[in-house]
Amino acid sequence: MSSKPKLALYWASSCGGCEIAVLGLHEKILDVAAHFDIVFWPCVMDAKVADVEALDNGEIDVCLFNGAIRNDDNAHMAHLLRQKSKVLVAFGSCAFGGGIPGLANLTSRDQIFDWVYYQSPSTDNPQSVWPKPHVKVDEGTLTLPTFWNTVKTLAQVVPVDYFVPGCPPEVSTIEAAVNAIVSGTLPPPGSVIGPDTTVCDECPREKNMKKIKRFYRPQEVIPDPNACLLDQGLFCAGIATRAGCGARCPQVGMGCRGCYGPIDRDLDHGAKILTAIASAVDANTPEEVEAILDTLPDPAGTFYRYHLPHSLLRRKELSAANGSNGQAKPERAEMVAASGGRP
DSSP states (O other), X not given: OOOSOEEEEEEOBSOSHHHHHHHTTTTHXXXXXXXXXXXEOTTTSOOOHHHHHTSOTTOEEEEEEESBEEEHHHHHHHXXXXXXXXXXXXXXXXXXXXXXXXXXXXXXXXXXXXXXXXXXXXXXXXXOOOXXXXXXXXXXXXXXXXXXXXXXXXXXXXXXXXXXXXXXXXXXXXXXXXXXHHHTOOOSTTOBSSOSSBHHHHOOSXXXXXXXXXXXXXXXXXXXXXXXXXXXXXXXXXXXXXXXXXXXXXXXXXXXXXXXXXXXXXXXHHHHHHHHHHTTBOOSSHHHHHHHHTXXXXXXXXXXXXXXXXXXXXXXXXXXXXXXXXXXXXXXXXXXXXXXXXX
């Protein structure tokens, strides 16, 4: 039996970019394989859930878990891997803050299903099929994981030891995390593995007094290659987003979208971005403020693009206007608190 520490990697509700980012280590992946016995990585090896269930509790030394918790299967794997792992790492923006899947919290499960299965222009559903957890057929019962009404972060479902930010994490961030694990120099449990400074601090663009009269979409302007993008009216969340990516997006003319999340002292990433952007709006009247903000599309999706489930915002119960006789529908009412209980 191998004496090397055991490593597991798992992919829940996410796009798969975090898995590709690990492979982006290139030849350094051999160093990982040399140090660890990789016991579970469904993306690249044949491994079964039963193999994980057969392990002793705590037998996995480190698990890199990427993806948000979106359904019962995600939650089951989160609990199982937490039970079997000494160290559980929320790997990437979706596990850390909810990621892009977390923007679904701006609506509800019923509204999502109604659009996908009934209302979208490309939908052809003459039998009005609606997803169900259990369906009986001649051969037996078919099952699907229950689709939750609210997306949760990994830490809202199970205790997490460390957080690695990024969509996906940059290779340098992954290297720093792996080196810290291998060398035993991990920060205190609960820490984010990465610098506690902002993208602005590592961005080489020249920064001046920000006076924004309007916002532009990236396709509307050709930005000055040396000047701060926010100074030029291009949205950039780097002013309130954790560093560690090397300011890759701003350096090629795309404003930071905030995937590395908040620095340690900020409780709500979206609110911090909003505050920072608001301080740069150059307006003298409420009407001017409104006019400038009208040029910034989708404020909720812009400020909370990667960390809505991780934020201080929570759902509110739907009542008479949306439900039956002043009562919220049960499947919606269960989701009043996004930070605890069953979604």
